[in-house]
Amino acid sequence: MRIPATTAAVLLLTTVALPASAAEAPLTPSDKTTTSPTTPHHNTRARFDRPYHGFAPANTVLRPGTPDYAGLDTGPIKAFQSSLTTWTNPASGDNYLFPGATTLMAHNGTVVERSATGHAVKYADATHELPDDQKVPARTDTIYDLASISKLFTSLIAVQQLETGTLDLETPVAHYLPEFAANGKSDITIKELLTHTSGFDADPVPSLWQGYPDIPSRKQAILDTKPINPHGTTYLYSDLNMLTMQLVLEKITGKSLDELVREKITKPLHMTDTGYNPPKSKLPRIAATEYQTTPARGMVRGSVHDENSWSLNGIAGHAGVFSTVDDLAVLAQTLLNGGTYKGHRILSEHGVKLMEENFNQAFPDDSHGLGFELNQIWYMGGLSGPQTxxxxxxxGTSLVIDPASRSFAILLTNRVHPSRDTPSTNTARRGITQALAQAMPLPTSGRSWHSHQTGATTSTLTTEKLDASGTVDIDFRSFINTEPTDLLSLEASTDNxxxxxxxxxRATGKGAPSGPVNTLSGQSARAWWQVHTELPGTKGLQLRWRYTTDQTYEGRGVNLTRLKVTDDSGTLLNTEKPNTHLTANGFAELPPNNHH
Known part of the structure; x- marks a missing residue:
């Protein structure tokens, strides 16, 4: 598959970009042409139940603003910032996740949250903290080791080469690297590298840094690697895919990967704090990672944490890029804009669509575009969806871009400082995406209930006893954004x-299941469903809306509104009437005109 070369776009830019670095410094005169807006603009499109289609306007440029200005609810965002304080505080016990973090949320071109918490450098070695006066606080312009987010930069270069016609998705890798055909790899394609379906093991065995004496032998080891599965039969996330992709790109362009990333991504987008092997002049802003004894590197700071990347002089297809939240925000908005930012196009719209397209439909839990993971609720939380x-x-880093809401969330942490033996940061990864998703309005008229879980696994909303006769009609509206195993059901009881x-x-609406079902779930529709059922009337009938999940993760949750029950004699229950009583356990009634 070849796609057309990109064409440069000349755009008129009318908004102000977020500074790419030195974020705590005053705005420059050019930045002050538009100051941080605070007056709400009542963006009627800022609704979670009205997803966007297509790319954002190509002239969208990031600007600072309040959640209220962007039409968002401030509450979930403030709650997330409070959680950050907990996650960076060792006194929190099991809730302590990392020494420091820098975060950014943006919606529809407005940066609605940008903060830093904790420390970029806190420890002298594996067990001892630095004196307080030597600790380095995390800042909004702190530079972090992105680890595997680096794979996205390799993938972007690959898609650029697809656009120029120098690379083809369905062509075997061995066409570009004849030595790669060794050990049964002659048919592995470029697409299989970019979607982790090549058959490679997760990591090089032995590791590049331990098993080989120099860079040439390490690169040869990548070429000689033997797959553990037949290509195309299995999804297995593997560093070897992007290490191989690096060798392909360097061969067909005649340039090193760091040159390619600088010339084709970071320079045109003015991502001045992004790249491999950051200069020593930026060390005061770089977060430390692990204190390593094997290899004997001491406290790693300003050098890539990943040992295999380190053994390749810090320039590797799978790891090695350092960046800030501001720079990554520019990259995220570029993709939302269809490949362009401030008049600088790095991909065509078709190229961006290739990164959004699910090439792994044969592996339903492992949706994948070219380079990007898709629809992974375990860290995308409430923002997850087929195109996310x-x-x-x-x-301890994550980047989530949601085209359906034209939003993105960035979490950068130093989880491995001073040791990699720390809890998972997935709670925080989901926390930032949940906060942004829940901040987007989901307006309803009349009374409504929300069941986003906060530790509980079951929520119920129960009627009083209804003296029903004849045929009972039950109608309600539901907004369901959950993983497939988190289920909403309606239950009936006649024995108290x-x-x-x-x-x-039976549900109707965009994405609703066809035909009668016992339970409702899913998160791809982002639409209200009208739900109906009928029952024979019975004296003492009770109804219960029941939502079950687990304690790990879900989407945005479940909303219910306009609950109405009628029988042959008339209306038995109507939540549009203020005095209608329901017993809520887990479900929370939301205030009128809520944005939750």
Whole structure:
């Protein structure tokens, strides 16, 4: 598959960009042409139930602003910032996740959250903290080791080469690197590298840094690697895919990967704090990672954490890029804009669509575009969906881009400082995406209930006993954004709640299941469903809306509104009337005109 070369776009830019570095410094005169807006603009499109289609306007440029200005609810964002304080505080016990973090959330071109918490450098070695006067606080312009988010930069260069016709998705890698054909790899394609379906093991064995004496022998080891699965039969996330992709790109361009990233991504986008092997002049702004004894590197700071990348002089297809939240924000907005930012185009719209397209439909839990992971709820949380792009990094980093809401969330941490033996940062990764998703309005008229879980696994909303006769009609509206195993059901009881039986439901609306179902779930629709069912009338009938999940993750949750029950005699329950009583356990009634 070849795609057309990009064409440069000349755009009129009317908004102000977020500074790319030195974020705590005053705005420059050019930045002050538009100051940080605070007056709400009541963006009627800022609704989670009205997803966008297509790219953002190509002249969209990031600007600072308040959540209120962007039409968002401030509450979930403030709650996330409070959680950051907990996650960076060792006194939090099991809730302590990392020494420091820098975060950024943006919606529709407005940066609505940008903060730093904790320390970029806190430890002298594996167990001892530095004196307080030697600790380095995390800042909004702190530079972090991105770890595997680096794979996205390799992938971007690959897609650029697809656009110029020098690379082809379906062509075997061995066409570009004849030595790669060794050990049964002659048919592995470029697409299989970019979607982790090549058959490679997760990591080089032995490791590049331990098993080989120099860079030439390490690169030869990549070429000689033997797959552990037949190509195209298995999804297995592997560093070897992007290490191989690096060798392909360097061969067909005649340039090193760091040159390619600088010339074709960071320079045109003015990402001045992004690249491999940051200069020593930036060391005061770089977060430390691990104190390593094997190899004997001491406290690693300003040098890539990943040992295999380190053994390749810090320039590797799978790891090695350092960056800030501001620079990554520019990259994220570039993709939302269809490949262009401030008049500088790095990809065509078709190229961006290739990164959003799921090439792994044969592996339903491992949706993948070219380079980007898609629809991974375990870290994308409430922003996850079929087109949601993202990636994580071992150092505790994550980037999630949601085209459906034209939003993105960036979390950069130094989780491995001073040791990699720390808890998973997935709670924080989901926390930032959940906060942004829940901040987007989901307006309803009348009374409504929300069931986003906060530790509980079951939420119920139960009616009083209804003296029903004839045929009972039940109608309600639901907004469901959950993983497939988190289920909403309607249950009926006629014995005072001793036993409950599921009721078959019919839902209508975008993405609703066809035909009658016992439960409702899913997160791809982002639309309200009108739900209806019928029951025979019985004296003492009770109804219960029941939502079940687990304690790990879900999407945005479940919303219910306009619950109405009628029988042959008239209306038995109507939540549009203020005095209608329901017993909520886990479900929380939301205030009128809520944005939750």
């Amino acid at each position: 792009l993202g990636h994580t990094g071992y150092t 709640g001793t036993t409950w039986n599921q009721v078959k439901l």
